[in-house]
Amino acid sequence: MIPVLAVVGVGLIGGSFAAALRRAGRVGRVLGVGRRPQTLARARELGLIDEAATPAEAARQADFLLLAAPVNSLGAILAELAPALREDAVVTDAGSTKQDVVAAARAALGARIGQFVPGHPIAGSDATGPESADAGLYRGRNVILTPLAENGEARVLRVAQAWQACGAQVREMPAGQHDAVFASVSHLPHWLSALYVAQVAASPDAALRLQLAGTGFRDFTRIAAGSPEVWRDIFLSNRTALQAELAELRAVMERAERALADGDGDALQALLEAACRARRDWSASCPPDGRPGDRA
Amino acid sequence: MIPVLAVVGVGLIGGSFAAALRRAGRVGRVLGVGRRPQTLARARELGLIDEAATPAEAARQADFLLLAAPVNSLGAILAELAPALREDAVVTDAGSTKQDVVAAARAALGARIGQFVPGHPIAGSDATGPESADAGLYRGRNVILTPLAENGEARVLRVAQAWQACGAQVREMPAGQHDAVFASVSHLPHWLSALYVAQVAASPDAALRLQLAGTGFRDFTRIAAGSPEVWRDIFLSNRTALQAELAELRAVMERAERALADGDGDALQALLEAACRARRDWSASCPPDGRPGDRA
Numbered sequence: 001m002i003p004v005l006a007v008v009g010v011g012l013i014g015g016s017f018a019a020a021l022r023r024a025g026r027v028g029r030v031l032g033v034g035r036r037p038q039t040l041a042r043a044r045e046l047g048l049i050d051e052a053a054t055p056a057e058a059a060r061q062a063d064f065l066l067l068a069a070p071v072n073s074l075g076a077i078l079a080e081l082a083p084a085l086r087e088d089a090v091v092t093d094a095g096s097t098k099q100d101v102v103a104a105a106r107a108a109l110g111a112r113i114g115q116f117v118p119g120h121p122i123a124g125s126d127a128t129g130p131e132s133a134d135a136g137l138y139r140g141r142n143v144i145l146t147p148l149a150e151n152g153e154a155r156v157l158r159v160a161q162a163w164q165a166c167g168a169q170v171r172e173m174p175a176g177q178h179d180a181v182f183a184s185v186s187h188l189p190h191w192l193s194a195l196y197v198a199q200v201a202a203s204p205d206a207a208l209r210l211q212l213a214g215t216g217f218r219d220f221t222r223i224a225a226g227s228p229e230v231w232r233d234i235f236l237s238n239r240t241a242l243q244a245e246l247a248e249l250r251a252v253m254e255r256a257e258r259a260l261a262d263g264d265g266d267a268l269q270a271l272l273e274a275a276c277r278a279r280r281d282w283s284a285s286c287p288p289d290g291r292p293g294d295r296a
Numbered sequence: 297m298i299p300v301l302a303v304v305g306v307g308l309i310g311g312s313f314a315a316a317l318r319r320a321g322r323v324g325r326v327l328g329v330g331r332r333p334q335t336l337a338r339a340r341e342l343g344l345i346d347e348a349a350t351p352a353e354a355a356r357q358a359d360f361l362l363l364a365a366p367v368n369s370l371g372a373i374l375a376e377l378a379p380a381l382r383e384d385a386v387v388t389d390a391g392s393t394k395q396d397v398v399a400a401a402r403a404a405l406g407a408r409i410g411q412f413v414p415g416h417p418i419a420g421s422d423a424t425g426p427e428s429a430d431a432g433l434y435r436g437r438n439v440i441l442t443p444l445a446e447n448g449e450a451r452v453l454r455v456a457q458a459w460q461a462c463g464a465q466v467r468e469m470p471a472g473q474h475d476a477v478f479a480s481v482s483h484l485p486h487w488l489s490a491l492y493v494a495q496v497a498a499s500p501d502a503a504l505r506l507q508l509a510g511t512g513f514r515d516f517t518r519i520a521a522g523s524p525e526v527w528r529d530i531f532l533s534n535r536t537a538l539q540a541e542l543a544e545l546r547a548v549m550e551r552a553e554r555a556l557a558d559g560d561g562d563a564l565q566a567l568l569e570a571a572c573r574a575r576r577d578w579s580a581s582c583p584p585d586g587r588p589g590d591r592a
Contacts, residue, residue: 141510180501181505182508184496185506186513189492189517192488195545195548195571198567198571198574199544199548201570209480210574212440212481213482214437215420217482219519220488220515221485223515224571228565235556236556236561239559245495248495249492249495252495253491260532261535261539268531272490272524272527274493275489275524276522277497278493278494279518285506
């Protein structure tokens with residue numbers, strides 16, 4: 001049970017966390033913190049939060065704080081919270097990168113870094129804002145925690161239990177491993193999808209192309225509609241790991257382009273078969289409710 | 297009304313065409329032609345075809361022939377059909393590339409090239425085989441015809457009306473324009489999705505990566521599960537147009553990678569905003585039943 005929860009950033013991620021805990025009966029009062037008063041007012045109307053609060057008010061009152069704001073703002077938010085933060089409070093975040101968030105948290109919290117348990121829920125959509133909040137968003141999803149040596153088991157457990165109450169499965173791994181894995185399975189797809197759409201949109205016959213685009217285009221580019229600010233920050237935050245994946249991909253692409261230029265059907269087919277097999281195996285390994293596998 | 301329809305390749309594309317025409321009451325008998333007897337037997341069990349036929353039998357009997365086989369096999373199929381082809385028969389295809397199919401058809405049919413009206417239905421999924429056939433597959437979808445000077449209006453009209461009876465919208469354009477547009481909106485996404493999955497699958501920690509992949513990965517990689525043979529042939533058939541698109545994309549990627557390396561957030565955001573705007577506009581322009589736009 002969390003007597004007072006504070007959510008900084010009451011959009012899809014933060015709003016869904018509050019809604020899930022409320023539905024599970026695991027939270028008393030919910031405070032919402034954010035830059036835009038109209039967003040907080042809407043979150044209150046929707047019943048996601050009980051009231052809006054300043055960072056200082058939230059720090060003084062909350063037992064548990066979730067930071068669901070863009071990754072490059074987390075250091076400044078923690079610095080605002082730090083002076084008034086209750087000693088028994090635990091703070092976690094929902095940032096898509098972890099090494100840079102940990103560095104920012106260390107700078108902001110100093111000796112109180114043990115109160116910050118870094119986290120990353122693997123859930124989302126291209127929807128944004130409090131209207132998109134969904135108490136079921138985390139059901140069956142993975143949440144990664146990258147605990148610090150200073151955290152202590154009890155604090156990590158409190159964060160893990162909150163996510164479990166939302167229906168999520170919690171895993172722990174080092175921050176560096178987290179960042180490498182998500183550069184590969186999340187950031188690189190977004191990079192490719194967005195740059196591809198930018199290229200199509202800049203072509204002289206873009207209107208005709210887009211008129212004739214079908215379901216393959218639709219699925220491949222869905223993530224390109226995500227927030228430009230959020231993704232700019234993720235790419236910059238996780239630059240080193242993303243660059244490493246891009247280099248690996250470039251090697252595969254050069255091999256394939258050579259096969260294409262040479263008319264080497266066998267080499268092309270070997271690459272396509274490896275991809276097809278891996279993707280079909282991945283679908284087959286997914287739970288029957290279709291998460292994270294294919295929709296029916 | 298088509299008294300005798302022959303479908304060469306009774307899988308998703310050919311089977312759905314037969315099923316749609318039958319449901320519309322626009323076809324008498326349906327012959328199925330294919331390499332695998334068990335596929336034809338299954339198509340007959342499912343009611344997609346009335347009987348299996350050899351290419352020569354189909355040529356002698358059919359008023360209308362749809363070739364729904366891999367693009368690089370169409371020349372050989374047409375050569376087999378040619379000697380027995382009825383003079384009043386019209387032949388069309390469902391190949392994803394058109395310039396190479398036209399060249400193969402000219403070589404196979406010679407003076408009878410006017411009987412061949414090149415076509416491409418913009419519909420599909422990663423499902424294959426007669427079980428995946430769906431009488432509603434073409435409803436609301438685009439079908440592109442790239443008529444030849446030799447076709448004559450009446451033959452083009454017969455093919456257009458058959459697709460319209462399946463619920464599709466028919467458009468005409470030159471084969472070269474068709475190939476450039478689909479290199480961009482279909483072949484390049486498949487190329488990127490498949491090579492990306494091949495790269496992930498070849499990584500030393502592929503199992504962990506795939507365990508943590510979420511909904512973005514799922515949608516971005518759905519098309520990578522498509523048939524390796526079919527896509528190998530499409531890439532080779534449309535090589536020149538695909539290489540041109542790859543060169544354009546490479547220029548955008550290099551610009552983005554420079555911005556990433558320089559920490560140039562403004563340049564990155566400009567690219568991401570162009571992509572986000574184009575993708576959101578595209579979704580908004582789609583018909584309410586969600587085709588070809590986003591699923592609900």
